[in-house]
Amino acid sequence: xxxxxxxPTQALFGQxxxxxxxxxxxxxxxLGLAVIFGLxxxxxxxxxxxxxxxxxxxxxxLKKLGxxxxxxxxxxxxxxxxxxxxxxxxxxxxxxxxxxxYGFLLTFGLALVIQGLFRHEFxxxxxxxxxxxxxxxxxxxxxxxxxxxxxxxxxxxxxxxLGTWFMIExxxxxxxxxxxxxxxxxxxAFGINxxxxxxxxxxxxxxxxxxxxxxxxxxxSVSPLMGGDLIIVVFAVVVIGGMGSIxxxxxxGFVLGILEGLTKVFYPEASNIVIFVVMxxxxxxxxxxxxxxxx
Amino acid sequence: xxxxxxxCVAVAxxxxxxxxxxxxxxxxxxxxxxxxxxxxxxxxxxxxxxVAARMAVEDFGAAKKGMKVEIVVADHQNxxxxxxxxxxxxxxxxxxxxIVDVPTSSVMLAVNQIAKEKNxxxxxxxxxxxDLTGKACTPNSIHWTYDTWALANGTGxxxxxxxxxxxxxxxxxxxxxxxxxxxxxxxxxxxxGKVVGKxxxxxxxxxxSSFLLQAQSSKAKIIGLANAGADTISxxxxxxxxxxxxxxxxxxxxxxxxxxxxxLGLDKAQGLLLTESFYWDLNPQTxxxxxxxxxxxxxxxxTMAQAGVYSSVLHYLxxxxxxxxxxxxxxxxxxxxxxxxxxxxxxxxxxxxxxRKLHPMYLFEVKKPAESKGAWxxxxxRSTIPANEAFRPEKxxxxxxxxx
Numbered sequence: 111x112x113x114x115x116x117x118p119t120q121a122l123f124g125q126x127x128x129x130x131x132x133x134x135x136x137x138x139x140x141l142g143l144a145v146i147f148g149l150x151x152x153x154x155x156x157x158x159x160x161x162x163x164x165x166x167x168x169x170x171x172l173k174k175l176g177x178x179x180x181x182x183x184x185x186x187x188x189x190x191x192x193x194x195x196x197x198x199x200x201x202x203x204x205x206x207x208x209x210x211x212y213g214f215l216l217t218f219g220l221a222l223v224i225q226g227l228f229r230h231e232f233x234x235x236x237x238x239x240x241x242x243x244x245x246x247x248x249x250x251x252x253x254x255x256x257x258x259x260x261x262x263x264x265x266x267x268x269x270x271x272l273g274t275w276f277m278i279e280x281x282x283x284x285x286x287x288x289x290x291x292x293x294x295x296x297x298x299a300f301g302i303n304x305x306x307x308x309x310x311x312x313x314x315x316x317x318x319x320x321x322x323x324x325x326x327x328x329x330x331s332v333s334p335l336m337g338g339d340l341i342i343v344v345f346a347v348v349v350i351g352g353m354g355s356i357x358x359x360x361x362x363g364f365v366l367g368i369l370e371g372l373t374k375v376f377y378p379e380a381s382n383i384v385i386f387v388v389m390x391x392x393x394x395x396x397x398x399x400x401x402x403x404x405x
Numbered sequence: 406x407x408x409x410x411x412x413c414v415a416v417a418x419x420x421x422x423x424x425x426x427x428x429x430x431x432x433x434x435x436x437x438x439x440x441x442x443x444x445x446x447x448x449x450x451x452x453x454x455x456v457a458a459r460m461a462v463e464d465f466g467a468a469k470k471g472m473k474v475e476i477v478v479a480d481h482q483n484x485x486x487x488x489x490x491x492x493x494x495x496x497x498x499x500x501x502x503x504i505v506d507v508p509t510s511s512v513m514l515a516v517n518q519i520a521k522e523k524n525x526x527x528x529x530x531x532x533x534x535x536d537l538t539g540k541a542c543t544p545n546s547i548h549w550t551y552d553t554w555a556l557a558n559g560t561g562x563x564x565x566x567x568x569x570x571x572x573x574x575x576x577x578x579x580x581x582x583x584x585x586x587x588x589x590x591x592x593x594x595x596x597x598g599k600v601v602g603k604x605x606x607x608x609x610x611x612x613x614s615s616f617l618l619q620a621q622s623s624k625a626k627i628i629g630l631a632n633a634g635a636d637t638i639s640x641x642x643x644x645x646x647x648x649x650x651x652x653x654x655x656x657x658x659x660x661x662x663x664x665x666x667x668x669l670g671l672d673k674a675q676g677l678l679l680t681e682s683f684y685w686d687l688n689p690q691t692x693x694x695x696x697x698x699x700x701x702x703x704x705x706x707x708t709m710a711q712a713g714v715y716s717s718v719l720h721y722l723x724x725x726x727x728x729x730x731x732x733x734x735x736x737x738x739x740x741x742x743x744x745x746x747x748x749x750x751x752x753x754x755x756x757x758x759x760x761r762k763l764h765p766m767y768l769f770e771v772k773k774p775a776e777s778k779g780a781w782x783x784x785x786x787r788s789t790i791p792a793n794e795a796f797r798p799e800k801x802x803x804x805x806x807x808x809x
Contacts, residue, residue, distance in 0.1 A: 329612075
């Protein structure tokens with residue numbers, strides 16, 4: 111069997127694929143953050159909590175209403191997105207005139223409150239959520255056993271990520287959004303309801319986080335801490351990609367997932383810091399991030 | 406998130422006459438429950454341990470005996486530096502006399518040194534590393550509920566004897582994981598098994614897929630999980646997804662608590678072999694204790710860790726009562742070793758010179774969903790390991806307190 115750096119090529123392929131799966135989550139979450147930061151200039155620290163709420167939503171729908179995973183995939187983001195709309199309308203909208211720091215503090219506080227409430231109610235061990243019947247099992251690819259569900263995660267995440275990118279960069283709606291961030295008054299003068307657009311954008315960003323949460327529910331335990339654990343890494347991904355850059359967050363999400371996967375083979379002990387090492391290096395060379403532009 | 410060193414409850418108020426005779430430091434016996442209140446290990450110890458400590462104070466009848474007992478709680482976040490600074494603050498400023506529970510071996514070993522330095526007491530129920538009664542033993546600490554040697558001895562040897570002779574370790578990368586891996590590896594080798602590989606994962610981890618893939622390609626028959634709590638749950642759950650068990654490999658959960666089985670669900674956890682020193686449904690005493698506990702703790706049955714907190718606090722209070730003083734930590738611990746232990750949790754037992762509390766350990770198998778009569782009915786007893794075989798022989802630990 112051929113080897114690369116002492117690791118059999120087959121094992122390496124397997125790890126690359128695993129990295130891609132984890133990258134899917136990084137990409138989805140950092141995309142939501144990038145959309146919100148790019149268009150609202152808010153650093154949404156509650157994103158991890160909203161991701162967790164998505165997972166809990168799936169659990170609730172199944173447990174209390176008997177609605178399957180597929181329903182959760184649609185309803186979860188809508189429900190959690192709606193809570194996002196409420197938060198934007200009644201809290202965040204008051205802060206746009208103030209420094210970034212206030213939005214950051216508000217969302218950080220919200221994240222703590224939400225996580226604390228869920229922890230109080232459900233404990234920290236997590237709740238079981240089964241993989242949907244139709245996606246059980248897996249394929250033997252020769253070099254690894256790929257669970258069907260994980261393959262689905264990659265496909266769904268790629269579709270949603272590219273769809274979002276297309277919508278923001280290539281459609282008329284997207285151009286309104288981008289214009290509104292450049293010059294709010296002017297766009298409003300053209301008769302576009304900018305505040306509503308911004309509210310919906312925040313709701314959409316939050317829904318993306320919740321979508322990732324529903325997708326994560328069958329893989330990880332549905333637990334109040336699942337978002338808090340992940341959000342720091344996702345922020346690093348956003349910073350590396352360049353704050354607010356849509357494509358940047360997608361590409362770096364996937365690339366860093368792979369990088370982390372490889373670290374788990376060569377030096378597992380470092381796998382939880384490798385992303386931060388990359389962040390430090392990138393910030394030294396390109397302070398605006400790989401895909402970002404200086405503002 | 407911040408250290409919430411909060412006063413939880415003043416359990417008893419001294420009645421005048423009796424209090425005059427007591428010579429407790431600042432007239433109060435202060436018990437500090439130091440554990441993970443919010444993270445990976447919060448369900449298996451956490452607030453439940455506080456409930457258990459409170460029950461012990463109540464059952465001891467401190468109020469009637471004129472002893473004033475207070476319980477304080479703090480969250481060490483599984484970080485040794487946080488745990489150490491709380492312990493120092495408690496001993497130096499808040500006049501805490503004894504620290505109990507302390508999961509996370511790295512924190513346990515740090516607090517152990519501080520308890521010795523300040524001549525206070527550490528009664529560790531949830532920390533795992535067998536070093537606490539080995540090279541790190543002190544006259545001020547007792548290892549109460551279980552340790553890594555006992556787990557390895559229970560689960561490890563049972564698995565090897567039933568044919569699981571090639572092992573791959575998935576190890577949490579800190580003191581506890583290392584100790585559990587080391588102790589289990591010794592048992593595996595002693596019984597004629599072989600270790601074909603190991604990987605150390607960051608603590609805590611949420612994604613195990615990469616490590617599972619490495620375990621899968623090792624072709625080992627047994628994947629030994631030298632981790633605990635949410636880490637173990639994620640590993641088993643994701644293992645099912647990657648077809649580990651279907652592919653003919655098996656997990657050996659080296660430290661599994663009943664809360665973990667509860668979170669996994671029986672269909673994922675069934676058949677798992679595990680070693681514990683306590684299960685709620687062992688006998689009438691454990692059942693009545695556990696049902697009282699569940700009422701106070703959202704219906705959850707106690708883990709062995711929480712039950713151990715109850716048992717250790719009860720015995721501590723007995724020793725303090727006998728000594729009529731809580732001032733000298735080493736003296737209290739010496740008294741605790743002298744008195745036989747007796748409680749509804751572990752029955753009758755004793756404490757060895759090296760600080761090892763002795764009681765039987767049990768090898769359980771997780772029931773199939775069809776065998777379970779309802780929530781929390783999870784374990785079948787496979788065998789009982791008597792107290793004198795359950796723990797590492799005193800002479801092998803290398804504890805300096807043991808005179809040969």
